[in-house]
Amino acid sequence: xxxxxxxxxxxxxxxxxxxxxxxxxxxxxxxxxxxxxxxxxxxxxxxxxxxxxxxxxxxxxxxxxxxxxxxxxxxxxxxxxxxxxxxxxxxxxxxxxxxxxxxxxxxxxxxxxxxxxxxxxxxxxxxxxxxxxxxxxxxxxxxxxxxxxxxxxxxxxxxxxxxxxxxxxxxxxxxxxxxxxxxxxxxxxxxxxxxxxxxxxxxxxxxxxxxxxxxxxxxxxxxxxxxxxxxxxxxxxxxxxxxxxxxxxxxxxxxxxxxxxxxxxxxxxxxxxxxxxxxxxxxxxxxxxxxxxxxxxxxxxxxxxxxxxxxxxxxxxxxxxxxxxxxxxxxxxxxxxxxxxxxxxxxxxxxxxxxxxxxxxxxxxxxxxxxxxxxxxxxxxxxxxxxxxxxxxxxxxxxxxxxxxxxxxxxxxxxxxxxxxxxxxxxxxxxxxxxxxxx
Numbered sequence: 001x002x003x004x005x006x007x008x009x010x011x012x013x014x015x016x017x018x019x020x021x022x023x024x025x026x027x028x029x030x031x032x033x034x035x036x037x038x039x040x041x042x043x044x045x046x047x048x049x050x051x052x053x054x055x056x057x058x059x060x061x062x063x064x065x066x067x068x069x070x071x072x073x074x075x076x077x078x079x080x081x082x083x084x085x086x087x088x089x090x091x092x093x094x095x096x097x098x099x100x101x102x103x104x105x106x107x108x109x110x111x112x113x114x115x116x117x118x119x120x121x122x123x124x125x126x127x128x129x130x131x132x133x134x135x136x137x138x139x140x141x142x143x144x145x146x147x148x149x150x151x152x153x154x155x156x157x158x159x160x161x162x163x164x165x166x167x168x169x170x171x172x173x174x175x176x177x178x179x180x181x182x183x184x185x186x187x188x189x190x191x192x193x194x195x196x197x198x199x200x201x202x203x204x205x206x207x208x209x210x211x212x213x214x215x216x217x218x219x220x221x222x223x224x225x226x227x228x229x230x231x232x233x234x235x236x237x238x239x240x241x242x243x244x245x246x247x248x249x250x251x252x253x254x255x256x257x258x259x260x261x262x263x264x265x266x267x268x269x270x271x272x273x274x275x276x277x278x279x280x281x282x283x284x285x286x287x288x289x290x291x292x293x294x295x296x297x298x299x300x301x302x303x304x305x306x307x308x309x310x311x312x313x314x315x316x317x318x319x320x321x322x323x324x325x326x327x328x329x330x331x332x333x334x335x336x337x338x339x340x341x342x343x344x345x346x347x348x349x350x351x352x353x354x355x356x357x358x359x360x361x362x363x364x365x366x367x368x369x370x371x372x373x374x375x376x377x378x379x380x381x382x383x384x385x386x387x388x389x390x391x392x393x394x395x396x397x398x399x400x401x402x403x404x405x406x407x408x409x410x411x412x413x414x415x416x417x418x419x420x421x422x423x424x425x426x427x428x429x430x431x432x433x434x435x436x437x438x439x
Contacts (some may be wrong), residue, residue, distance in 0.1 A: 022243035038115045040102065042094050044154040046111070052099075059091050059113050063120070066154045071147060075161030076138055078201060087151050094120040119152035136202040137280045139164045155393040167297055170282045175237030176295040177230050178288075179254045187219035188292060191227055194287050195294065205243060208263060208271040216265055224263050225293070228271045229254065232261040234294050236307045238281075239350050243272040247364040249275035258309045258344040258364050304351040306430065307361075311421040317368040327376035338371030342421075 039048040047055060047060045071082040098118045122143060132140045142162035150159055162313040181188060194211055208228055209216060216367060217223060225248060232245055246262040246269045263269050274312075275281055277298070302341065317338030346361040 017101065020313065024417040038116075040089060040114070040116050042091075042098055042118045043120045043152065047098065050135050053293070055095055056091060059095065059120070062154060063089050063091065066151075066157075069157045071151075072158045073132070073143060073147070073161045074140075074158060075138070075163050078135065078161050078163070080135055080161075082128055082131065082147070084151070084157070086128045087147075088123045088125070089151075090121040090123070094118050104395050117153075119149075120154070122148045122152045124148065134278060135279045137163055170280065170297040172299065172301040172405060173295055173297050174281075175234045175305075176293065177237075177255075178291050178293040179226075179230055181287075181290050182222060182226055182253050183293060185223040185226055188223045188227060189287055190215060190218055191223070192287055192292075194233070195227070195283060195285035198273045198283040200240075200283065200296075202275045202278055202280065203272045205272060209265055210270075216263075221264065223256075224280060225252070225261065226254065228261040228263045229259065230292055230294050232271055233259050234283075234296055236346070237305055238296060239277055239303060239305060240273045240281075241276045243274055244270050245272075245362065247362070249364070249366060256309055257342065257366060258346040258362060259307075302352065306349045308347045308349065310345050310347070311342050312345045312363065313343040314421045314423045315343070315368045316423060317341070317370045319371045319373060322372065322374045323377040324374050325377045327374065327378070329376050329378040330380045332373050332375040334371070334373055336369070336372040339369035341368030342366050 039046040041047060042055075042059050043062060043066075045059050047058070067084040069084065071084050073080040073082060098116065100120070101116045102114050104113070128147075129140065129144065132138050132143055139162040143159070146159050146162065150156065191212060194213075194215060198206075198211065200206060208231065212224075229248075229252065232242075235242065236259065240430070247258075248260045248262045251257055252260050261271050263271050279298045279300065279302075282297045284293075284297065286293050290308075291365055317340055319338065322335070343363065343365045346364045347360040348361055350357040350359065
């Protein structure tokens with residue numbers, strides 16, 4: 001009898017041991033098949049082997065490490081980087097949820113620990129929302145959800161942007177310029193494919209030299225300046241901010257003073273601007289006949305913009321004399337006709353909902369072209385004028401003399417001033433200072 005009792009107790013002990021230990025060797029139907037065991041995670045941190053005291057600092061350190069890399073939001077023609085430190089992680093809530101889901105009741109001591117994967121609750125700073133909205137092309141809410149999901153699990157830092165389909169319907173032309181190709185252009189047609197269908201993302205800068213790249217070296221300077229000038233005229237008709245533009249300092253055969261532009265890779269002269277609107281822009285460039293046309297389209301035209309060019313100062317040319325003994329006494333020959341110089345200012349008016357914003361864009365100086373005259377170096381024959389009768393009006397020859405050699409009478413009749421730019425004689429030095437001279 002005693003022997004039977006001993007056998008029975010032994011069998012019961014073996015059964016209990018099997019019940020307790022078997023789950024530790026069989027996980028999801030696998031018995032040592034791959035040597036792998038599944039581990040619970042908070043975010044991407046494996047926490048099965050971490051005691052409760054070290055759980056919080058371990059997860060917080062993993063978050064800090066993850067925040068060392070910027071988040072990149074990418075889509076068609078769109079790239080935006082976001083500072084990961086603008087995301088706020090609630091580690092306490094994540095750990096509390098983990099403990100609640102993995103806690104075993106005392107009577108189920110024989111059960112395996114549950115394997116759970118807990119995301120870390122994430123909230124986003126308003127700055128991130130504003131940055132996404134300013135891109136003007138994204139579905140902000142859907143893109144934000146993607147960012148939050150990847151961040152909550154501390155996954156990869158590249159997020160696929162969700163594009164707003166309505167933003168891609170760019171049917172409103174907001175500006176354009178069309179000009180005849182100059183006679184000295186070479187290879188403008190080569191640049192058109194690079195300019196056509198370019199997307200201008202809100203708050204992203206644009207560089208013409210960067211866009212053209214090596215292709216800029218395949219055309220002459222006249223062609224580069226022509227393309228830059230037409231594009232600059234188009235951008236002036238928008239609310240885009242001009243970051244860099246250089247004047248040609250001479251009037252070209254196209255456009256008006258103050259509107260032309262000069263680019264040169266060797267001299268680091270570029271045309272740069274930034275789309276300050278809240279809408280996506282699409283550039284169209286075509287050659288129609290003998291004309292280059294550049295247009296800019298958006299989804300909706302919400303502002304009226306005008307560009308005003310005014311002459312701020314007119315600079316009269318000087319007369320320069322040269323002397324030659326090849327001319328007879330008293331003879332002179334005009335070698336070059338003079339042309340006045342001018343300083344112009346460009347302003348832009350932006351009207352939105354009845355409110356007008358005035359913007360000063362640029363002030364450019366175009367030097368005068370001096371008049372050049374060659375005179376005879378031989379002394380003229382002196383002729384004594386006849387004596388005038390008493391009482392007869394006499395003209396004073398001094399009033400018609402040119403003592404200072406500028407080709408004008410020393411004393412000229414005064415004329416009343418008219419409204420308009422100031423008329424002066426002089427030039428601008430390299431420092432931009434106006435040096436006034438006598439006629």
